[in-house]
Amino acid sequence: MTVALLLAGLGLILGSFIGLVADRLPKGEDVVLAPSRCDACGARLKPWNLIPVVSWVVQRGRAADCGARLSPRLPLIELAAAGVGLWAGLHHAGEPWPALATAVLGWQLLLIAVVDAENFWLPDILTWPLAITGLVAAWLLAPETLGGRVIGVAAGFVLLWLVGWLYAVVRRRQGLGGGDPFLFGAAGAWVGWIGLPSVLLYGSLAGLSLVLARVALRRPVDMADRLPFGTFLTAGVWLTWLYGPLGL
Known part of the structure; x- marks a missing residue:
């Protein structure tokens, strides 16, 4: 529990930085x-x-100097980052290094999710470090899996790039952002090639859930609507890393 609380506290601090970077x-x-x-x-x-x-909270959601109303965006990101740290610590109870690796993954995914949700953009400066930290985590925590993680990077990128290319050929318009294959490749660095189908399934279900929620709220839904698929993929990476590939 101590590790979980420490990671939650660290998450609060890093959450401010995540919000600023995003x-x-x-x-x-x-x-x-x-x-x-x-x-x-x-x-x-x-x-x-x-x-x-x-x-x-102390400023009641208002700016200290001018009194302008402040968006709850930043404190929500800070709380989310704290939640990631707490979740990681509780999931790996008694295992501080795996807990830290999981928290690092979660904080990176949170930043990527926020940037993509707000801007429909997955910059290389965020996806490449995710791949690097995944390979480093494999090398330090489970070196026997490193080969599968390297294959996962290549397989993830190629698979989603091909999906995007085929969609563009058939529909004559872009269906995936240019950063999605890089994010999927980075996912492979964490979950290996065997975990990629689960990441894709979880991500697709997350996107479908959003669409169904909009339908339930009677908000307009159109086939041409843009969705931040990278944000949904981050949820898939998180769940697959924590609970393993589906069916295994």
Whole structure:
């Protein structure tokens, strides 16, 4: 339980960074050196305005300087990152290193999911590191699986690239974003080639669930609607990593 709480606390802190990167990266802004500023008035934020979740609650969801209403986006991301750490620690109770690896995976997936959901964009600067950390985790925790993970990277990329290419040929329009094959290849680095079908199935079910939810809420649904498939794939990677490929 101690490891789970530590990872949850670390997740709160990293959640702030995840939210910042997800906001600045699509805009081409510096994500490391530029100071945090109020989105409404541009005032530089003070250290006590940056305490994860607490600052937003104490300020009642309003900016400290100008009083503008703040979106709950950042505290929700921070709580999600804390939840990832807690989940990882509880899942690997008594195994701190596997728990840390799982938390690292979850935090990367959370960042990728947010960026894709908000921008329909999967940049290489996020998907390639996911593949690298997956291979490093395999090398450190289960070196006997490293070969299958390397095959998974290649198989994941080629499979989804072919799916996107065939869709474009048949429908004469793009059906997958250019970053989706790279994300699927990175998934293979974590779950191996044998876990890729489960990732795809989980991701497809997640996307279908969203469509059904929109239908149930009587919101318009069109075949041409764009969906952030990368966001759904991240859910598939997470579940497959934690609970193994379906049927095995």
